[in-house]
Amino acid sequence: MRKLLLILDFLLCLSLSTSHTSFLPGDSKNARQHRKELNLKRPSEDSTAFESDIILASEKANKLAKEILSGNRKRRQTVQATKIWPNGIIVYKYDDNWPNSKLGNLSKRSMEKAMKMWQDKTCVIFIRQTPTTPRIGSYGSGVNIVFGHMCQTIAGRLEYGFGDLEVAGNCADNPGKLAHLLGHVLGIFHQHNRPDRDKYITVMFEALKQDAWKFFIKANENHTEQLNKPYDIGSIMHLGGHVMFNKYNITIQPKDKRLMAVMGQRTHLSFLDIKKVNDLYTCNRNCPRGPKCKNEGYIGPNCSCTCPLDLTGRKCQKVVQSFSECGGVLKRSSGTFSSPGYSQKYQNSTRCTWLIQGTAGSSISLNFTSFEIGDDANCYNDFLEVKTYGLTLEGPRC
Numbered sequence: 001m002r003k004l005l006l007i008l009d010f011l012l013c014l015s016l017s018t019s020h021t022s023f024l025p026g027d028s029k030n031a032r033q034h035r036k037e038l039n040l041k042r043p044s045e046d047s048t049a050f051e052s053d054i055i056l057a058s059e060k061a062n063k064l065a066k067e068i069l070s071g072n073r074k075r076r077q078t079v080q081a082t083k084i085w086p087n088g089i090i091v092y093k094y095d096d097n098w099p100n101s102k103l104g105n106l107s108k109r110s111m112e113k114a115m116k117m118w119q120d121k122t123c124v125i126f127i128r129q130t131p132t133t134p135r136i137g138s139y140g141s142g143v144n145i146v147f148g149h150m151c152q153t154i155a156g157r158l159e160y161g162f163g164d165l166e167v168a169g170n171c172a173d174n175p176g177k178l179a180h181l182l183g184h185v186l187g188i189f190h191q192h193n194r195p196d197r198d199k200y201i202t203v204m205f206e207a208l209k210q211d212a213w214k215f216f217i218k219a220n221e222n223h224t225e226q227l228n229k230p231y232d233i234g235s236i237m238h239l240g241g242h243v244m245f246n247k248y249n250i251t252i253q254p255k256d257k258r259l260m261a262v263m264g265q266r267t268h269l270s271f272l273d274i275k276k277v278n279d280l281y282t283c284n285r286n287c288p289r290g291p292k293c294k295n296e297g298y299i300g301p302n303c304s305c306t307c308p309l310d311l312t313g314r315k316c317q318k319v320v321q322s323f324s325e326c327g328g329v330l331k332r333s334s335g336t337f338s339s340p341g342y343s344q345k346y347q348n349s350t351r352c353t354w355l356i357q358g359t360a361g362s363s364i365s366l367n368f369t370s371f372e373i374g375d376d377a378n379c380y381n382d383f384l385e386v387k388t389y390g391l392t393l394e395g396p397r398c
């Protein structure tokens, strides 16, 4: 039998909208104040943005839309075949009409951050083409980054020529949202288009505008990047619960409602986002033999273990510890742990992870003897997460 493993995340991200980001456990007055000042909206969610962000070949898109509106929707529809980039090299350029403005410059910096997010964890490389750069690989295809009115992009590589990735005000200077668009460029589709999505989320069609329905078509199972990967609600490629027009309506709801807080995040690449790209581009093809990774780690681009978030070490056997007493591996049959310096306030932007390791076949239970956390109704900023779905997926929060 497999070992039962559990991660406990105790995270306090800096909340920009509050002056009380730390509090004394038990001090509920402070916690209430906390709530009043908190912006309950997900920090980077833009609920008005209509995430029709994949540019389909237009005749295909029209055909799909027609079929949906006429009720002739087939059960399985091809969205678009993934075309990956040879050798993982993506050539890009900024459009000739790129604005020479403060936002234009800021957006370039954010775009480079977003590229780095993918580049640091996979083997893909973004290479900027300038008038003096010689033409590099990729059969002359590339990405033309345009400043426009929508945040949308081609998905995968075009056979020939440069396809557009368009940025606009609501994503231009947000590295997380840009990393999402780049995910499409690399060949990754939205999670909610997976054929098995109805097991994990409920799409509230009645809350969606009709012309948004076409974005909820199930893609066929030939989306190789998703093959043999669990449904990932915490993916940067998952939409949030309030996408499409009516910001107070829930349009996508996780079957496990406690996962609402992790759905639609645009802050980091999930473990599986990274794995999809590493698999799609066979990033470890030059690794004859690496260490035997533990805890669901795998051999990544540098022939070393790529570990689930918060795990580290040569074989992913350790926990990321930002300072002592903040997280660790617990192996004893029972014990206690707490936030660092417990009974004192916990610090701003603290993230502590504990990995509780049982013997094969054992079960693990947690007994909270004292629990208080910043009063954040949606558990976006202050939360405790128990990874009940395993080490590679997000778990329920708060």
Ligand SMILES: *[C@@H]1O[C@H](CO)[C@@H](O)[C@H](O)[C@H]1NC(C)=O
Pocket: 018, 019, 020, 021, 022, 347, 348
């Ligand atoms: C925590 O964050 C608040 C608000 O940003 C700030 O006023 C406070 O000084 C920070 N505390 C520490 C210990 O950094």
Ligand SMILES: *[C@@H]1O[C@H](CO)[C@@H](O)[C@H](O)[C@H]1NC(C)=O
Pocket: 100, 101, 102, 105
């Ligand atoms: C944008 O960056 C360019 C090149 O670094 C610089 O020449 C230009 O002045 C900047 N524009 C603004 C509005 O900051």
Ligand SMILES: *[C@@H]1O[C@H](CO)[C@@H](O)[C@H](O)[C@H]1NC(C)=O
Pocket: 119, 120, 121, 122, 123, 300, 301, 302
């Ligand atoms: C591989 O190693 C290089 C050089 O040390 C580093 O810059 C890169 O981020 C590493 N990539 C991964 C995925 O660890």
Ligand SMILES: *[C@@H]1O[C@H](CO)[C@@H](O)[C@H](O)[C@H]1NC(C)=O
Pocket: 206, 207, 246, 248, 249
């Ligand atoms: C969506 O929200 C609006 C305004 O809050 C409400 O009037 C409407 O009934 C909601 N629609 C659905 C389908 O829930």
Ligand SMILES: *[C@@H]1O[C@H](CO)[C@@H](O)[C@H](O)[C@H]1NC(C)=O
Pocket: 076, 078, 220, 221, 222
């Ligand atoms: C998936 O790909 C296989 C092989 O290319 C093909 O036979 C099959 O029809 C495809 N499935 C769908 C649903 O398109």
Ligand SMILES: *[C@@H]1O[C@H](CO)[C@@H](O)[C@H](O)[C@H]1NC(C)=O
Pocket: 367, 368, 369
């Ligand atoms: C939880 O801990 C408390 C205090 O140590 C103890 O009284 C209680 O029996 C424990 N509950 C379980 C289910 O272990």
Ligand SMILES: [Zn+2]
Pocket: 051, 053, 054, 180, 181, 184, 190
């Ligand atoms: Zn998207």
